[in-house]
Amino acid sequence: MKPFRSYHFPPLHQFGAARPSGPDGASSAEEWQSALADGYRQGQREGYEVGLDQGRAEGYPRGEAEGRERGQEQARAAAQARFDELSAPIDAMIEGLAKLKADLRATQRNEVVELVGKIARQVIRAELALQPVQLLALVEEALAVMPPSRDEVEVFLNPEELRRVQELDPKRARKWTLLPDPALEPGECRVRSGDNEVDAGCQGRLAAVMEQVSEQLLHEEAAP
Numbered sequence: 001m002k003p004f005r006s007y008h009f010p011p012l013h014q015f016g017a018a019r020p021s022g023p024d025g026a027s028s029a030e031e032w033q034s035a036l037a038d039g040y041r042q043g044q045r046e047g048y049e050v051g052l053d054q055g056r057a058e059g060y061p062r063g064e065a066e067g068r069e070r071g072q073e074q075a076r077a078a079a080q081a082r083f084d085e086l087s088a089p090i091d092a093m094i095e096g097l098a099k100l101k102a103d104l105r106a107t108q109r110n111e112v113v114e115l116v117g118k119i120a121r122q123v124i125r126a127e128l129a130l131q132p133v134q135l136l137a138l139v140e141e142a143l144a145v146m147p148p149s150r151d152e153v154e155v156f157l158n159p160e161e162l163r164r165v166q167e168l169d170p171k172r173a174r175k176w177t178l179l180p181d182p183a184l185e186p187g188e189c190r191v192r193s194g195d196n197e198v199d200a201g202c203q204g205r206l207a208a209v210m211e212q213v214s215e216q217l218l219h220e221e222a223a224p
Contacts, residue, residue, distance in 0.1 A: 109217045117210050124202050128187050132161050133169045135189055139176065142191040142200035151194035156181040158188065 128134060139155050157165065159180040166173045181190070188201030 109214065112217060113210055113214045116213055117206065120206055120209070121202075124187055124206070128161070128202075131168075132164045133172065135161060135165060135187070136169065136172055138189060138200045138202070138205075139191055142198045143193070146191070146193060146196050146198055149193045149196065152177055154179055154192045156184060156190040156192070158182075158184045158186050161186055 135157065143153065153176040155176045155178050157178060157180065159182055162178055162180050166178065184190070184201070185203070188199075188203060191198045191200045
């Protein structure tokens with residue numbers, strides 16, 4: 001900060017020298033008062049001019065710096081607003097493309113899972129047509145996860161598959177009570193022992209496998 005230049009009023013003795021002491025003292029007193037007032041006004045004027053110069057010297061650079069900073073802030077705000085206005089359609093387009101890409105991947109994933117499911121069902125159907133006794137292996141797996149029971153084990157099969165199983169492996173088929181169920185599709189079977197019943201067919205197993213395949217594909221897509 002620029003230091004102020006102090007102003008010193010003229011010493012009073014300068015005016016005191018002219019102060020009257022004779023008979024015409026009244027007139028001289030008026031002159032002395034006038035001179036004193038003139039000196040006071042002169043001091044005020046010079047002090048004002050000094051303060052004005054000081055304020056200008058300090059205020060102009062500060063005002064210029066503040067104005068420049070404010071102008072830069074306004075320019076940045078205007079540029080940012082303009083950028084946001086111009087980038088809004090681009091952001092919307094990018095978001096739309098991302099959604100389209102995600103939908104396309106989801107569609108492809110579903111198509112892959114569906115294709116794998118179709119192939120698996122055909123393979124299972126062909127395998128069971130050649131070796132229907134493999135259904136008994138499914139029965140044994142189901143019994144392994146069921147709670148132990150002393151009740152009779154009943155196995156419900158499609159009537160046609162039941163007939164072929166009894167023909168191809170009668171000894172193994174006599175381990176349980178095999179019962180026909182026309183409501184069951186080929187490859188399906190239900191195992192019941194007491195109050196416990198398990199779906200031991202191929203469709204439930206295949207659905208579980210297809211769910212794992214779908215989750216694996218989803219995980220691979222999400223991986224970087």
